[in-house]
Amino acid sequence: MIRLYKTFIFLLIVSYSFSANALWFEGDGESLIINGDIAAAREKAIQNALLTLMYHGGASVNALQVVKSGVLEIDKLTVRTNGEIVDMHLLTENIINDSIQVTVSADIYPFDSCKKDNYAKPLFVGPLELVTPSQAQLGGIYKIPEEIGQRLYSQLQTSSRQIDARQLRTQPIAFNNNNSNDIERQMLSVAQDIYAQYDVQYILFGKITDLSDYNESTTILGVPTSTTKYRNFQMQLYVIDAINNKTVFQKKYQASREWPFDVTMRLDTSGSVFWYSDYGKLVNFYIEQSIEDIEGAFSCETTLASVVSIYNNENLVINLGQENGVRKGDRFKVLRNQFISFQDSGTHGSLFNEDDTVLQVVSVQPQHALLKATNIADMANIQIRDILTPVTDDDF
CATH class of the missing domain: 2.40.10.410 (FlgT, C-terminal domain)
Incomplete structure (x- = not known):
């Protein structure tokens, strides 16, 4: 209680000091509820909302306190930024199916922000590597890397104003080096060739590192009553600046969801049966989230x-x-x-x-x-x- 009181006094002092230059913004965020953990999902949704505000407003979050109904509830929600949250309010919160949606308003004191050119970055969407193909045997989803690449490309083309997705390649690229286990270094070795061939500055690629499955049993008085099959999803994405030959974005996305299909059923990964399932919705959520993340990473990158x-x-x-x-x-x-x-x-x-x-x-x-x-x-x-x-x- 004392710690919260001191924090609140400090927040008031900071708010007073920065009030002359602070700016008030409002934005939305969303996150999946994983394993019923609403508190963690709420925190992630708030982070997403604040990051969206920062990316579009020219500043970003340095340190913040979350205020709900006038009470400090979340401390130490910190992201790297070019501006500081002086005050922040959680305005609305809605739980729809298995996701939580929030609206926040934030009082932002901008530090020196980066220079932006407002041009859409030309991007090559490259292949995703399936690290352990045997894990795709359940459901026969061997083509999931190609389908994720296609969906990334399509959604970038239709929904992103900051990215100009120009080319899609879903088939593996032949490499001439010995770094067979380091996809990032492999792509850096061919980045100049891709840039010259397709007139793009940036290259998106990645790997799917986990599609394994496991069972969870429900018991009553020590007697198993039902068993539910779950499946993991883990994806690592990278973006390379081919002109400067450097990695400008990398992030891992991982979670698990119930696998509702019979173990003998083979699925078409381009069909609605797969994508309308809880597992398909999880994968699609991370596709959409990754696009937002990449746009954020591009916010201070110069278009060449x-x-x-x-x-x-x-x-x-x-x-x-x-x-x-x-x-x-x-x-x-x-x-x-x-x-x-x-x-x-x-x-x-x-x-x-x-x-x-x-x-x-x-x-x-x-x-x-x-x-x-x-x-x-x-x-x-x-x-x-x-x-x-x-x-x-x-x-x-």
């Missing part, structure tokens, strides 16, 4: 354009266009590239330095834009695959 063609030594074409948010009159700067190799890891990358060369968009197509240099003489130093970075008003 690549020169794909040069016309008459006066104009050039880049791999970003109307679908990425590029408009006539937008400006880009040339980045000079220095290629480097990392001997310890066997990977390679680039160091970029901004040039004074500025180009302006004169025409826009869905996935490409035509640019012209402010000074025509600058075109002599620009080549295919050179990298451009957006110019914002803050740069002048």
Whole structure:
């Protein structure tokens, strides 16, 4: 009780100190209720709501206290951020089927936020590896990696404004290195090739690490009365920035759900029978959650354009266009590239330095834009695959 009192006094002092610059936001969050643990699901839903607020508002959460009906109920709900929650209220809470939905309002004091360019990032959706194929034997769901990849790609195309999903590949990629057990390093080794072939800066890929099943029995007075089969789901996703040759996102998603089908039944993983089951809903929930997480990871990443063609030594074409948010009159700067190799890891990358060369968009197509240099003489130093970075008003 004393600890809560001190915390509340501190919160009041912080609220008073920051009140001049704090901003009030409201947002929604959702989480699955796993194994009947409503408290844990509520905390996760609140985290999701706050992260959504931060991603869209240009700040993020540093430390917070949750207030419900005027009483501090959750302490130490902390996420890495560029802003601080001064005060936060849980406005509504609804439990629908096996998920909890919350609406929160938060008083946010923004720290120095990152510079955003507001262009949709071009993304290649790569294959998901099934680490232990024998675990797919129950239900015959051997094609679940391909179906998850397809759903990630489709939902990104239809619902994401921050990501331009351009290409889908569900079949395995042939690698030429010895890192057979390290999918992240394998993808880093071919990232430049994928970038050059598909005109994308980012590559999404992953692995499904657990589809195992187990039984839980219900007993009365020590006598088993029923047995329920459950199945695990564990997925690890990564996103690589192919131009800078670095990993910008990685996260594991895991839970278990009842497997309601007969052990001899084989399922079509593209059909509604699978996806309308509790287990299918769990997988789809993590697909949707991962898209939100990736969008959040992209919020402070710079969108880089690549020169794909040069016309008459006066104009050039880049791999970003109307679908990425590029408009006539937008400006880009040339980045000079220095290629480097990392001997310890066997990977390679680039160091970029901004040039004074500025180009302006004169025409826009869905996935490409035509640019012209402010000074025509600058075109002599620009080549295919050179990298451009957006110019914002803050740069002048």
